[in-house]
Amino acid sequence: MVLVLGLFLALPIFMALWVSLLDWNGQSNPFTGGEAEFVGLDNYRDLLTQDGLDRTLFATSMRNNAFYVLLTVPLATAAGLGLAMIVNQRLLKARGALRTGFYFPSVTSSIAVSTVFLFLFQGSGAINSLLSWVGVKGPNWLNDPRGVVWAVLGGLGLVDPDHPSAFLAAHDFLGLPFSEWLAGPSVALLTMIFMATWTTSGTFMLIFLAALQNIPRELEEAAALDGVNRRQLLRHVTLPAIRPVLFLVLTLALIGSWQVFDMVYVMGQGSPANTTLTPAYLSYKSAFDNAEFGQGAAIAFILFALILVFVGLQRWLLRERTPKEAKHA
Numbered sequence: 001m002v003l004v005l006g007l008f009l010a011l012p013i014f015m016a017l018w019v020s021l022l023d024w025n026g027q028s029n030p031f032t033g034g035e036a037e038f039v040g041l042d043n044y045r046d047l048l049t050q051d052g053l054d055r056t057l058f059a060t061s062m063r064n065n066a067f068y069v070l071l072t073v074p075l076a077t078a079a080g081l082g083l084a085m086i087v088n089q090r091l092l093k094a095r096g097a098l099r100t101g102f103y104f105p106s107v108t109s110s111i112a113v114s115t116v117f118l119f120l121f122q123g124s125g126a127i128n129s130l131l132s133w134v135g136v137k138g139p140n141w142l143n144d145p146r147g148v149v150w151a152v153l154g155g156l157g158l159v160d161p162d163h164p165s166a167f168l169a170a171h172d173f174l175g176l177p178f179s180e181w182l183a184g185p186s187v188a189l190l191t192m193i194f195m196a197t198w199t200t201s202g203t204f205m206l207i208f209l210a211a212l213q214n215i216p217r218e219l220e221e222a223a224a225l226d227g228v229n230r231r232q233l234l235r236h237v238t239l240p241a242i243r244p245v246l247f248l249v250l251t252l253a254l255i256g257s258w259q260v261f262d263m264v265y266v267m268g269q270g271s272p273a274n275t276t277l278t279p280a281y282l283s284y285k286s287a288f289d290n291a292e293f294g295q296g297a298a299i300a301f302i303l304f305a306l307i308l309v310f311v312g313l314q315r316w317l318l319r320e321r322t323p324k325e326a327k328h329a
Contacts, residue, residue: 020044020297026287043298051175058299059174061277067185068193068278069257075197076253077246080204085238087205088212099209106202113199114266118142121191141191145273147183148190186275192263200256204249211245212238247318251311258307279303 015031020043024036046054083102087095105113120126121141128138150161159165164179171178185193215238223237239246261280264270270277270285279299287296 016297017301019293020301022294024293025291026293027291030293039294043294044302046295047298047302048174054295055175057274057277057282058279059176060180060274061279061282062174063176063181064185064189064274064276065258065260065278068189068196068260069254071185071190071193072196072200072257073250073253075193076200076204077249079197079201080249081208083201083205084208084212088209099205102205103202105199108199110199110262111266113195114263117191117195118267139187142188142268143272144187145275146187147180147185147275148187149182149184150179151184151187186272188268188272189276192260192267192276195263196257196260200253204253207245207249208242211242215241243318243320247315250314250318254310254314255307258303258310 019030021038021040022030022036023039023042024030028034028036030036046052047058048055086092087099087102089095092098122128123138123140123143125141127141131138146161150159150164153159154161161183164177168179168182169177173181219237219241220233223233228236259280260278261284264276264278264281265284268276270281280303283296283299283303285296286299287293
């Protein structure tokens with residue numbers, strides 16, 4: 001087992017780390033000199049500190065993915081937990097059929113689901129047709145680059161999306177103005193967030209369901225005798241009892257959300273206006289479209305480090321607290 005993991009996991013990671021320090025076009029052996037030039041940390045500097053198109057695209061992909069994570073992780077987790085609590089009810093009829101129906105999107109090919117969503121969310125697709133029945137004119141979902149935060153605030157007359165404040169326009173992070181960081185996910189990205197929530201909540205439902213069925217019935221009966229309502233039962237009994245499983249689901253959702261690639265590839269490849277571009281797709285594009293394998297590997301390792309930081313932070317937040325820590329929290 002150690003040999004297999006070392007050969008097919010550890011060794012490729014170290015090889016990719018070496019590639020991230022090279023200027024390599026993928027046409028030669030990167031480990032024998034040749035056409036691969038050692039550039040040290042230049043690939044990382046181009047992405048993080050050097051002004052230019054590379055940093056702008058990387059910052060844009062990070063902004064998009066950050067909004068994707070902030071919305072997809074809590075929505076998919078909450079949906080999975082809610083579905084698990086529904087199908088866990090002992091008096092519910094057709095529980096088996098409901099479990100199958102809720103889980104079905106999770107076992108369907110993501111490419112097939114993405115293709116279906118392309119048809120559903122076209123300007124003249126089924127979603128806009130349904131909205132027209134209630135007098136709502138839907139947007140051109142997958143071709144709308146507007147940030148929803150600015151669009152909503154602009155619709156309310158609170159801001160002018162086309163002319164952000166001087167402070168937001170003059171200050172930037174990773175070369176991207178604050179106004180673009182705060183614009184919110186684009187309408188096109190919201191479509192992908194909805195799809196991701198729909199396809200992953202079924203898997204999380206099964207994980208939560210197994211955890212809920214392991215909660216001793218005596219705990220729920222004792223809580224019922226104490227007169228707690230459903231909200232109190234969820235907060236003080238259910239969630240503490242499934243804390244390890246909750247950490248697992250949040251970790252899986254967090255890692256999967258930062259690595260989103262397939263739906264981006266199928267549903268627009270970063271368009272419109274790079275508002276659906278993600279680091280995972282940018283890494284692929286840099287390496288296989290632009291023949292900059294060193295930069296593609298550098299993006300992958302920055303993403304890897306970012307995931308480790310967020311998983312560590314999440315583990316700290318969900319750790320078991322002593323009574324003294326819980327009181328201060």
